[in-house]
Amino acid sequence: MTDSLTIHRPDDWHLHLRDGAMLEAVLPETARHFARAIIMPNLVPPVVTGAQAAAYRDRILAALPEGMDFQPLMTLYLTEETDPADVAAAHAAGLIRAVKLYPAGATTNSASGVRDFNKVRPVLEQMARIGLPLCTHGEVTDAEVDIFDREAVFIDKVLDPLRRDLPELRVIMEHITTSQAADYVRSAPAGLGATITTHHLVINRNHILVGGIKPHYYCLPVAKRATHQKALRQAATSGDPRFFLGTDSAPHVDPAKECACGCAGCFTATNTMPILAHVFEQENALDKLEAFTSLNGANFYRLPVNADTLTLARGARDVPTKIESGDGPVTIFDPGFTPAWHVAD
Numbered sequence: 001m002t003d004s005l006t007i008h009r010p011d012d013w014h015l016h017l018r019d020g021a022m023l024e025a026v027l028p029e030t031a032r033h034f035a036r037a038i039i040m041p042n043l044v045p046p047v048v049t050g051a052q053a054a055a056y057r058d059r060i061l062a063a064l065p066e067g068m069d070f071q072p073l074m075t076l077y078l079t080e081e082t083d084p085a086d087v088a089a090a091h092a093a094g095l096i097r098a099v100k101l102y103p104a105g106a107t108t109n110s111a112s113g114v115r116d117f118n119k120v121r122p123v124l125e126q127m128a129r130i131g132l133p134l135c136t137h138g139e140v141t142d143a144e145v146d147i148f149d150r151e152a153v154f155i156d157k158v159l160d161p162l163r164r165d166l167p168e169l170r171v172i173m174e175h176i177t178t179s180q181a182a183d184y185v186r187s188a189p190a191g192l193g194a195t196i197t198t199h200h201l202v203i204n205r206n207h208i209l210v211g212g213i214k215p216h217y218y219c220l221p222v223a224k225r226a227t228h229q230k231a232l233r234q235a236a237t238s239g240d241p242r243f244f245l246g247t248d249s250a251p252h253v254d255p256a257k258e259c260a261c262g263c264a265g266c267f268t269a270t271n272t273m274p275i276l277a278h279v280f281e282q283e284n285a286l287d288k289l290e291a292f293t294s295l296n297g298a299n300f301y302r303l304p305v306n307a308d309t310l311t312l313a314r315g316a317r318d319v320p321t322k323i324e325s326g327d328g329p330v331t332i333f334d335p336g337f338t339p340a341w342h343v344a345d
């Protein structure tokens with residue numbers, strides 16, 4: 001039995017750091033284990049322009065505690081007013097690594113997202129030309145589509161037509177939750193990847209709803225039935241280079257989660273690596289953990305793999321149930337088991 005596992009330092013290819021007091025509280029939780037992260041732009045107001053991304057990057061770096069090393073990889077929030085020239089300039093300056101598509105109304109702070117895809121076509125064409133990837137929150141928002149079907153319908157109604165129309169555009173399906181999404185990613189020869197979260201490997205919809213409603217397991221896209229969870233575990237642990245870790249760690253203060261209309265998002269930055277080691281071992285795939293957390297995403301984004309390493313060691317460690325932020329407490333994701341691994345210092 002392996003008792004220690006040293007891997008290239010992981011990256012998080014989908015992360016919410018927020019701003020202000022929340023940023024200060026959650027940034028060390030990620031920087032402790034991860035070298036880089038793709039930073040989601042859904043602030044209020046959103047990070048739309050290159051200038052806003054530069055200012056946000058500077059706030060992140062200013063909030064990084066002394067002695068910690070972490071590189072934020074910035075993204076722009078795609079709106080119907082986004083200027084293709086501004087996107088191209090931000091990319092040429094090395095400031096941004098992706099543009100994020102939120103269908104308007106799909107998730108937290110997505111009101112300024114896209115309604116009419118014709119309006120963003122010039123930006124998407126520009127991105128295809130310069131090789132800048134599009135990250136997608138892949139859910140339709142039509143009121144008549146069942147919330148559990150919104151990802152699968154997005155693939156058929158939005159993503160597949162878009163990719164046929166612009167085959168050169170490189171796309172990442174963020175936080176996939178269905179076997180349809182995993183199959184769709186595998187069906188593409190190139191230019192399509194997917195992030196998978198820690199929590200979607202651990203929970204299915206029963207965890208949210210059986211025995212009382214669990215607001216800390218509510219996120220978007222919402223966890224689906226167990227067969228989909230199984231498909232995600234299979235994809236993540238397969239070593240297939242098209243699947244990589246994006247934790248979607250999305251902090252909300254407890255009062256915003258534990259109320260009559262709770263926010264979507266699971267906060268997993270603190271304990272993601274021990275949970276993943278546990279899950280990969282359950283799947284007899286510890287040897288594939290490094291590909292998922294440290295190699296595949298870097299390759300997709302055409303960035304070097306981190307030279308640094310991270311060592312995981314066997315043995316459970318106590319993890320706090322919450323962190324404190326200046327805005328209030330944030331509950332850390334409870335996987336429902338004690339991970340058999342910890343990150344060695």
Ligand SMILES: NC(=O)N[C@@H](CC(=O)O)C(=O)O
Nearest residue numbers: 016107108219220250264265
């Ligand atoms: N995943 C979530 O449930 N929430 C995210 C937004 C998102 O990634 O869709 C958030 O910003 O809180």
Ligand SMILES: [Zn+2]
Nearest residue numbers: 107137220221
């Ligand atoms: Zn999302």
Ligand SMILES: [Zn+2]
Nearest residue numbers: 016040248250
């Ligand atoms: Zn997210």
